[in-house]
Amino acid sequence: MISRTASFTLGSLAFLLIAAVRAAEPVADWMVDPSPYKANITEDKSRGELTLENGLAKRVLRLAPNAATVTLQNLTSGEHLLRAVAPEARVTIDGVDYPVGGLTGQSIQNYLKEDWIKDLRPLPGAYRFTGWEELPVVKRLEWKKRPEWLAKDHPWPPLGKHVVMHYDPPAAPAKTLGGPVVYEEKFDAFSQPKPGWTITASKAHARSSFSNEGKSGEIMALPDTSVFAERPWPEKAVSVELKLDAGDDTHSNAWGPGLALSAADGTTVHFIIRPNQQVFETLAGLGGKFDRAKPVSLRASLRDGTVVMEAAQDAGTFETIATLPFAKTPATLRIGKVGRGGNGGDYDGGDINANLTRCHMLEIAVRGAEPVVAAKPRADLPRVAVHYELYDGIPLFSKWLTVTHAGEKPVRLNSFVADELKLAEVESSVNNAPVSEKYNLWVETDMAFGDMVPEYANPCMKIVSDPDYPTQVHYERQTPCLLRCQPPLGPDQEVSKSKPFETFRVFELLLDSTERERRSLARRKMYRVIAPWTQENPLMFHKVQSDPKTIREAIDQAAEVGFEMVIMSFGSGFNFESRDPAYQDRYKELADYGRSKGVVIGGYSLLASRGAGDPKDNTTGSPARYGVMPCLGTQWGRDYLDTIVNFSRRSGLGIFENDGSYPGDICCATNHPFHRGKEDSQWVMWRAITDQYRALRAEGVFLNVPDWYFLTGANKCGMGYRETNWSLPRAEQEIIERQNMYDGTWTRTQSMGWMFVPLSQYHGGGAAATIEPLKEHLPHYEARFANLLGYGVQACYRGPRLFDSPETKALVTKWVSFYKQHRDVLDNGDIIHLRRPNGRDWDGILHANPTGREKGLACLYNPLDEEITREIRLPLHYTGLRKSARISIDGAEPQAVSLTPAHEAVLTVKIPGGGRTFLLFTE
Template structure:
């Protein structure tokens, strides 16, 4: 990697060096329309031709490594012509723009830290700027006025280079429609951060004024510099009740306070109080306030709710923390780098930061005592009851602490922030690496690897429901317990409310506009000296349309780029036996018909946990025999919803997602994963079907050797499961898993179906199957989702639901093959055999040959034409705009009568612009013109209870 040192501020820090026309389609889809962004030959649609959009890292102004520090850049840009991310790097690093260049849409409305890291219970921002006047938008002229976040990790330098592979991948090109690069082409940026300098302690600042109320003042006198304000709502209201200076007597929710001019050199004020017998007051509680030219900032105790209230003149009150009203509490306001820091401490503990409020001026006066709502001197209009007491104990005003001659860096780990941008699509990734450069072990309690203040997608005064969708798809590797990204990725990334957005429209400040990438639990990792911890990666895909098809196409392109192994799509037979004779019969049938994979299915009897050498050798011989005929052999193992060897090795505490789950941080759990690896390796198997992978369960045990307790249990188990799949990718072992582990090496998950539906009558299964494929491929490629064909009885249903004997239901068997292969989708054909007669064999061979003849276009994107409803034709089209075969459309007819229609086929995503070479099944090819709106009119006859396919090719 190229390295440029961009040291900031001190030499000590330097040393550390994401179209369719009239088809009677769903109302939400109009896929015949051209893309929203205009395209030209020089600026083509990236979904059709991504080649021009190459990634680069730019500096503004451009940097020469030989130039002096005075010429360091002020911005870094990660861009590829489709999207860009921009960082301001002086006086500190912060993301100032995330933009989709094709539409001009800006995603960032406010600055903040690049990340957050909590180490040994103490939280630190990573980089970040503050001082933005309002958070609704970010004006460029504000950037020069922004200040570093206090106490944050400081930017040191950056490095650049090409993207490197996340882990090794042994490709299986025989199962792929076309070769894809690994690692994906693009650029990688690393920002280096050093620990924050230790700030001088506020308590060391020179004392400008101090008063201990009630001490040495028998005449109840207070310093002459105070100006009292006393409520007139009750005659006993006083700031020296019964002659005791600092004892406040007043009705609940009324005011009695002391005010004095604030010294010009003053930097902090600390007040110790107790609430006395005031148990009813809310906003009108004891505390302190600074009055500025532009308004008042107050920090007061609410005795009734036992919470602290902060009011800032830039917008609204905040209720933060809890306190014990029976004990004294200390409150502190301090000026730190153009911010007022509000803090509190109780029972001898250290001060805890509550809020930071930007300011542009100096305080004018200080108020202490029982202060009104918003720090003012107004009584609550309906205040009533009996007077009650609060007590002022001590107030101290200090000057700013003297700066250290040489900043001392905190003894904390070093941090790297990593970013990638990918060629040919508007996609970024981001992750954090923590290097423990200290001499002691540290605990990484929590991290936030991405914190983007997004331009809100909607504004509502009432409770914000987020009915609109962001033009942004965010996903992470930290995903489990779901068959779709939207649900699986909630474990690691969310769009939530932003408490630091006082000027939003929503009254309760509940607009979801803060992108937060952090685990819900932990990670709680114990990191020894000299080792490093790497967070999961977050992927941010910027979307250029609200059209459902186009958004899905972008997401599917993302998976092919980040996890190209998902395009491996072998024809797979689920064998319900595992004895050698049955497997050899399956090998023969697969080789005879063109199937490419045999999976010894659940219930087959295979045991991948068996450590017996002779047992493994038996399957080694079968795997070798299969391999010689071009067939991959593998088997099934159950991870979830089963017990470990002993109950103590299961997850402890709350019930597991599936009732019971071995803890993958226990000795048995790790041994189980290793036994599966060893079996696959020793037996030479090429397929792992892993049922119930780690679904995100927690474990409260403290005796399991591979995790410390609850805090790190989720992370450790996810990492163990992911490691199994990464290892499989390196070995070229295909992985079926019913959870979202694609970015960690998984090949396929369920397309999405209800298993009991395969017990319905056969004719209904055909239609529901097409619905499942149609619905499951909006955000998954066809190759990412398996379907299911129960050749033998499954979940009941009897003879009406079962295909066996195959020859007796050959029309249905062919319909299922045509449904699946016509969409490029593979199914678990589960049963004892693939064919039983020569006629059955010929049907299977017909469709496997069709799949292999058209594998490239069938492995392209699926364009949704019409969802199956049993009332009219339905269908889809697979497209490949850079291939020889540009499109392959299938039209299905569920009716007992033929369908004759002129269908306007939307061909935009085939890349064909003027003419197309059209073949309808085995008819003679014709050259047809493409009409306006990218429509190709086709006169089709679809036979009853059958299908028709149409091939589109480029005109030579």
């Protein structure tokens, strides 16, 4: 007989065996085959929830009593990214902050339990959700595709689902509390505290008291010690307002004058002033400012499971300092010098020999609830719509706001937060805020500028500390765990009947791994979806002359060897700013000639780091990043942008290389026609430059922009090199070139970055650094093509010609043919990083293209003088190959090899000295 215990054990063993068999089965990977993962929208009316999910990512929005995201989950890993509920957005209208949606009442902010959600309440004063609709996924910009530069077609707009959530303005807030007074008291020199108060005074000094020399409410105590009065909380009370004076207590921090509410179970919230620092303190930390020379009014109001802390001076408007969870009914009220947590006691570091100080409780009023009246939306505020997109085949959401106004009087949108997420910490620390671990979430916006790397060109995305998170581990509550997406300045834009407003787009990519390559691959796949023009990857010749004769010669050379672009480079003499019709027509003839040969021509223009025609049209009042910057809110700035577009349209030029794009500079001028001052200058200039890029993108103009403008139309930026490196000896350039590409392709696809080849001298270095005469340096010229085209990266081949002899022409033709023969895998394949170049052993990469005929292409380079033989493990998981593969080495007959269970090919490879070996993988 088998006992119940034995049966349980055998059953467990059977379960483990089944699980092991399932684990050995192939697991679907969206990075290899994204096709099964389609975006869906479902509404569960019984739960009052709207869900956007595609099998990879899920976002759940609670719809009542207001709308808020309650789930953000990676369905591949199962990870929940949220620890608490936040507003869906925020807007500041005419100087007043308003949450958009949002729920409150969560008892703690460390995590969010499913059974808490049903009890959450509307966030006070927030915009109110009124309904949702599904709309088609929209184009952010028009894209005239250039299929001759694309290895495959990419859908635009991307495939997916689009939801719009509509919000009405909140009701007008009461300027003063209107509930009935259930208790009030004024403290003065002629009375004692009313009956019902219990006095607690520090024993650190014999004169510690709540009534000094018969003056009720005048507290005498040492700095950082406690003296307070406590009484029962009146029945049906919902708010307390205390007016106090810091007096000569200019030192206290730990036990400051203020109030505290305490529940029967001991849960306490406090609201005090710190006279020494002149800031307010609550459980959320420090905030706000006050003048200790004037009386301060503190207000604590119980609203929907929270306590709202507000403060005012000089009979001014109350401003919110903090909103904290507090779902309990207070048992007692304390006023006086109460400490952190609202308790009594003495600061351990207090000096009992210090001078006594005074502070004054002046008056208190406790009120009941105001009469319930139907709330009506304010007519003087705009409406807000929150847009969400979820795309097919990738765990990626997009989000943005539109603001419309039907009122007669325009309003000013001072600032906005397009998304706010209370993220579950990936690490925590009691002391210094953690910075080493990364969230499994990549967020960027299309308002980007100032760098060639997205981590530094993404000023609108910040992960900051959460002031409403009192139970975090960090002692000063500084854990970075609150994501906010908002402009660094402004936008300070007018919204009216005829002038609606649209924010930037936020893109949120949910990552399913902490492994660097997989995280990077997800980001690169994101750009293929939301910025597919970046996959245009033409071969570019940078011509150092611009006269018609040599441009025709350059077009002829490019056509003969298969190059697709001729760019009149910096220093060529080409003037993109010319408005002379005859000058523009001269280049129209050249552009027409180039098209007849299958070659597109274009030119270079500098914007940042040069002045406008008149210094008054430059940015003022704030240092420009590159020393000087024309303000794009001036007529000169708009004329410059329009001239480039009009020149391109008239002449048919197909490339615009905008060196020194707008880097995020600020202008404080108040007399420029297209911006008001500092607060709106950054938004206006960013919109101006991106409107230009959008206009050119719609014309099919290729955009080389040395800055992170990909999401607003740019094709390429620098791969991340230092220009003076191309003045080094030729042999050193070869290794540095591969390092730059290896490093640069962690943050972008290979088609998104350009490199540089100094055919003629660039910066310096003389004959040792340049390739001219080309026929005298054929091995080096070949090495550069093998490096660049092996990576699928295009360079600015800058000089007077592409070839200077039949041998040189044959070499260029050979490598261009190689690139075009394998363009599908070289452009569409994602780079897997094998080994970074170090000059001491082999280095290389693998292109993985699971949807192509050529599944993979490994490029292995040998920086040493002698041939080397190495056993190399090639990870083929992302190629889609599983049990076996056919491998061709340097074009030889393919050979079949078996793969390991980890989808690796283990090969012994010979790489010639100073050369390279290419391995092609097929099924």
